[in-house]
Amino acid sequence: MKVIHAITNTRLLILITALLIVSGLAAFSSLPRAEDPIISNRFANVTTSFPGASAERVETLVTEVVENKLRELSEVKLLTSTSRPGVSIVTIELKDEITEPEPVWSKARDKLSDVAPFLPSGTAPPDLDSDHTYAFTVITALTWAGPGDVDVLTLGRYAKELAKRLRTLSGTEFVDEYAMPEEEIQVNLRTADTAAFGSSSIQIGDSLSGADAKNSAGQLVSHFSRFGLEIESELDSIERIKQVPLVVAKNGHIIRVEDIATVTRSQKTPESEVAIIDGEPGVIVAARMEPILRVDQWTARAKATIENFERDLPSNVNVTILFDQQGYTTTRLVDLGESLLIGFTLILIVLFITLGVRAAILVAIALPLTCMLTLSLMKMTASQSIRCQLQVDRCVGYYGRQCRGYGRYHPKLSTQGTG
Template identity: 25%
Template sequence: MIISDIAIKKSATVIVLTILLIIFGVQSYRELPRESDPDVTIPYVFISTAYRGVSSSDIETAITIEIEKKLKGLDGVKKIQSVSAEGLSSISVEFTSGTDIDEALQDVKDKVDEALGDLPSDLDEEPAVFEVNLSELPIAVFSLSGTCGLPCLKEIADDLEDKIEAVPGVLETTVTGGLEREIRVEVYPEKLAYYGLSIGNFQAVVNAENQNNSGGNITLGNGRYQLHVPGEFTTPEEIYYLVLTTYNGQPVYLKDVARVIDGFKEETSRSRLDGESAVNLAVKKRTGENIIKINDTIEKIIEKSKSGWPAGTKITKVMDQSSEIKLMVEDLENNILSGLVLVLIVIFVTMGIRNAILVSAAIPISMLLSFTVLQIMGITLNKVVLFSLTLALGMLVDNAIVIIENIYRFMEQGAGRIEAAMKATGEVAYPVIGSTLTTLAAFSPMLFWPGVMGDFMSYLPLTLIVTLSSSLFVALVINPALASLFMR
């Protein structure tokens, strides 16, 4: 075969190519992002509208039907479904596969804006339009608990939130549960009226006093100093003696018209761990980032921060997507090593150690070439890809065994290394190519599987095609060249 003959004649070039493939393959494997699930676009847009205290039938006529009328003119819509319940209208819009979901989301928002004029004017808030993105689901959830109290745990969580969000690759960190301090001012309307104050005047005075001010710069001698006038309230006592106005020549203090309560903001979420109150942190990563690297960095941040926490405070990881990916990557590495050892043992018994090494070399070289191609294609190491690589591992040596065994047979018949490599490879090249193509043909229909599941599962045939094609390249180019130099 022409390709194999050229590779055998230019064996030194093939050796250099092999070394480069190994270097690039190792680098690609180290840099390939590890993810839990493939980045699959779900072609759905959801619209949720709250209207408390209204029956389901009224919700349907006043909100759901009005929005649906506008949505029917959208391009690429496959199906519209809606549920009208008491106090809530929920509409899901399914688009055809391949639709640009960002563009579709904006189109739906525009249509909902057009429908606002036909909706009740006393809605609690405007309809919420959103999509579901698997890549924005939390990759890890940490739960803070202890004896220092919820306000203390909330402060620790807020501090961790700032540090974690500074980690490269982290999209955002969400804190749920806990109590946040709030100083609330409750006004007595009758006293405001007595002193001739409006609620607007009262609010303006409080807002004006509750802020830090810059005093500019001042030069003293050879030094230049910046002046800062702190003014934000920190305790209720500071607010009580705030002067609002004068009445009959006497100052009117805030304590004369209102009371100040040092309490907590209204709870919007609660978290519990083992029956005790806790504060949770949910970490989300950006699309295409390495989940294992991010998780390891977060673990280091937490360990470093623990020394400043009150005694009895503990943090528990209640969800971790990286652990499963770590196990799958370790399984892949173990399978590669196991395959190498088993191939070495089996081929050694029949053809000797040199030939066993030539055959087994096809496994790591094919894998490293596959990693390089996967990185170029922008594919991450997710569950489906790792499963596909493990599945393909058992087929990587098939082509190499056929090629090397045939070269070995020619050499036993008295042919030289170069002659044997050329004749043997040419003799079985087309059967080897045909065997690989039939295997690829069995998986290729999965590339055309429609819908969300098709997008999800398309990574399996794609990875197998890349891996087995790499194996075929190694068998027809690298193995004959190495055999012509080292085979006995």
């Protein structure tokens, strides 16, 4: 009787209906949205470079050592490896019952740190890459618009600034740069001046190495203590290297590097990564939002940050948004709304014909309220998000191949390693 009385109570029904509408709309506006679902990643790659070594040496001296260390992890299900000239790649697969892989990856990195001293001289530290579970939210590219050759070093400096601004943006989870150029300072000896100086390139190299602040310059010893001495500044600028003293002549004149060599800053070659945007070299900056946010709201803030950054750029540098998830999620949500509206209309037409006006009106009220109740329950149960599963083509740029059409653009697929 109480249930029947509650159903027939008009004021109570109006209150419940209003509560469902308000809670449903509030849940719809606050539930996170993204293109792809968040998947626990149980796969990772460990890459170790051993320049100049054959595939057989890489297998024996690097791959087997890394594999044996990683097998100490009880969470590992399978290890597979590929040894190529100069590089070792070990793929880790965790057991199916692992739902929180990050602590395992942390332990794996500790194991790799322990194994580094046992690798041969000249081997780069093993690099574990486990961050490839879902797509970036916004991907931008910096390209050269000035005359002459592309200044990739300048693009790299502005790319670092853009990445810094995106990292400080509220709601940003991860930012990465691709095809970032590496700088080096070259010391080119002038043959005639070097011969007059009477020293070899090896001796000059030793002098430069001794002037590096990372190396000890000596010790200060007293009766009670001993202090290490270091040079005040590092060899991190052209002017600093030019002023490195090489020898003191008999007349007291100090011969410095700038007296016998030309010091220039240039891009390190060969490049480890190359990104091609519309047939020209560029640098890619990709950002990903936190999974608990709405893609449309975060993307709006990210685009505002990019626009402010673009105002500070010189005329010879352009920044372009290659991909953003907002357009795809908006399209899918609009398609979903249209499909629901079409289904709702067909149901009403059938009910009008078969059951009459009263039954059709009741269903017309019940269906939207059911949707609102579902959204409210999703919000109450802390459901991760409304995910739009998008089936889009991948757009891959490979050196001279331009990206055609629209689709998911992943910088790892659009950069080519050369090292």
